[in-house]
Amino acid sequence: MVRGLMKFPGISTKLLNISVDSLCKFRNLEKAETLLIDGIRLGVLPDVITYNTLIKGYSRFIGIDEAYAVTRRMREAGIEPDVATYNSLISGAAKNLMLNRVLQLFDEMLHSGLSPDMWSYNTLMSCYFRLGKHGEAFRILHEDIRLAGLVPGVDTYNILLDALCKSGHTDNAIELFKHLKSRVKPELMTYNILINGLCKSRRVGSVNWMLRELRKAGYTPNAVTYTTMLKMYFKTKRIEKGLELFLKMKKEGYTFDGYANCAVVSALIKTGRAEEAYGCMNELVRSGTRSQDIVSYNTLLNMYFKDGNLDAVDDLLEEIEMKGLKPDDYTHTIIVNGLLKIGHTGGAEKHLARIGEMGMQPSIATCNCLIDGLCKAGHVDRAMRLFASMEVRDEFTYTSVVHNLCKDGRLVCASKLLLSCYNKGMKIPSSARRAVLSGLRETVSHQAARKTHFKIKAAIECNALIYP
DNA sequence: GTAGGGTTAG
Numbered sequence: 001m002v003r004g005l006m007k008f009p010g011i012s013t014k015l016l017n018i019s020v021d022s023l024c025k026f027r028n029l030e031k032a033e034t035l036l037i038d039g040i041r042l043g044v045l046p047d048v049i050t051y052n053t054l055i056k057g058y059s060r061f062i063g064i065d066e067a068y069a070v071t072r073r074m075r076e077a078g079i080e081p082d083v084a085t086y087n088s089l090i091s092g093a094a095k096n097l098m099l100n101r102v103l104q105l106f107d108e109m110l111h112s113g114l115s116p117d118m119w120s121y122n123t124l125m126s127c128y129f130r131l132g133k134h135g136e137a138f139r140i141l142h143e144d145i146r147l148a149g150l151v152p153g154v155d156t157y158n159i160l161l162d163a164l165c166k167s168g169h170t171d172n173a174i175e176l177f178k179h180l181k182s183r184v185k186p187e188l189m190t191y192n193i194l195i196n197g198l199c200k201s202r203r204v205g206s207v208n209w210m211l212r213e214l215r216k217a218g219y220t221p222n223a224v225t226y227t228t229m230l231k232m233y234f235k236t237k238r239i240e241k242g243l244e245l246f247l248k249m250k251k252e253g254y255t256f257d258g259y260a261n262c263a264v265v266s267a268l269i270k271t272g273r274a275e276e277a278y279g280c281m282n283e284l285v286r287s288g289t290r291s292q293d294i295v296s297y298n299t300l301l302n303m304y305f306k307d308g309n310l311d312a313v314d315d316l317l318e319e320i321e322m323k324g325l326k327p328d329d330y331t332h333t334i335i336v337n338g339l340l341k342i343g344h345t346g347g348a349e350k351h352l353a354r355i356g357e358m359g360m361q362p363s364i365a366t367c368n369c370l371i372d373g374l375c376k377a378g379h380v381d382r383a384m385r386l387f388a389s390m391e392v393r394d395e396f397t398y399t400s401v402v403h404n405l406c407k408d409g410r411l412v413c414a415s416k417l418l419l420s421c422y423n424k425g426m427k428i429p430s431s432a433r434r435a436v437l438s439g440l441r442e443t444v445s446h447q448a449a450r451k452t453h454f455k456i457k458a459a460i461e462c463n464a465l466i467y468p
Numbered sequence: 469g470t471a472g473g474g475t476t477a478g
Binding site: 087090091094095118119120121122123124125126127154155156157158159160161162163187188189190191192193194195196222223224225226227228229230231257258259260261262263264265266293294295296297298299300301302328329330331332333334336337363364365366367368369370371372373394395396397398399400401402403404429430431432434435 | 469472
């Protein structure tokens with residue numbers, strides 16, 4: 001290909017850049033490097049764009065250090081990094097929430113006489129938001145950006161709106177939306193961000209209002225809009241309504257990426273409709289649009305486990321390995337849970353150990369499943385040992401342990417744990433409290449139940465004072 | 469750089 005480029009001097013570097021970009025997009029960094037070397041050999045010299053493209057690829061798929069190493073190579077070639085170079089590096093660091101690295105790159109950029117642009121600041125703000133440092137993010141918006149003489153664009157507002165929604169400030173997001181319309185034109189993405197936030201906080205009326213706003217602005221809902229709505233229906237147990245929307249999407253000719261399908265399949269599996277789930281998955285495979293990412297594989301894996309189709313499970317695990325996909329926390333949780341469901345408690349425990357051997361920390365969800373499964377199989381002591389070894393626990397952990405301890409007659413232990421939840425201000429379903437109180441009444445005494453009841457009440461009131 | 473999909477308790 002590079003030999004061909006030689007016939008077109010002048011545009012050859014441009015073509016080289018396009019080729020490097022396309023190879024990088026498909027994670028093929030090795031080939032991109034080969035192309036670069038071939039080019040130099042034949043006199044097609046890389047420019048700043050070539051190197052920036054390569055850096056973007058490294059920081060997205062390989063690592064920030066590898067990406068940074070390319071800046072040395074470009075300097076050696078006599079090409080100075082520009083703002084785009086730093087933006088690619090910063091976004092790679094921000095993606096991994098490496099705040100110190102992001103700030104260090106910002107400093108370095110300033111020291112080399114470059115001024116961060118709106119893109120740099122957007123990335124920095126989004127990093128602060130995702131780390132929960134909202135104050136810092138707003139300081140960037142109100143001070144740094146203004147001092148730099150830059151004007152926030154619609155993408156800046158998208159980041160702000162998403163952060164507000166995801167931190168539970170949906171009302172502030174709506175207020176901001178009303179104000180921003182005088183400054184920038186909202187994009188379809190802007191509406192989708194808001195619809196997603198409203199769906200997650202189950203504000204159906206506002207969702208419909210936002211959908212009308214979306215159309216009023218001349219947009220048509222896209223696959224993202226619909227998938228967001230699908231999820232809301234499934235989460236509020238309106239399976240039929242969700243399936244209706246799914247059919248409507250298909251009739252309107254939306255091309256399916258895996259997103260909507262995964263949501264539908266998992267909803268069907270959760271409600272025991274395995275046959276329809278298989279149908280949905282097969283359709284995706286037939287149409288050739290089955291996406292090859294780990295999420296789709298997790299969905300399939302869960303489906304086969306829940307259906308007891310263990311041969312398919314084996315084949316799929318093999319396929320994941322062959323494709324070089326990296327199992328994630330979800331994969332491990334599905335496997336552990338699947339093994340427990342078929343009565344393989346030992347296998348599930350072994351799998352948890354294997355996660356550690358692979359140098360990973362098992363997720364809370366994975367441990368929760370194992371704890372619950374061990375209890376249900378009658379191994380409460382083994383479960384409690386795992387519980388004790390966990391550094392972080394969530395409401396699932398406690399709910400499951402409290403219920404299982406009650407079932408096992410260990411009411412003193414159960415009520416102690418339940419109280420610790422209330423003292424921490426942790427949200428715990430009322431069914432756990434009922435299980436403890438009625439257990440105490442039946443197996444200990446009415447008085448013990450009453451005492452615990454008052455302690456719980458006191459803890460709730462205390463928390464109401466702390467977090468009004 | 470910013471939007472949608474996958475796991476666990478009752």
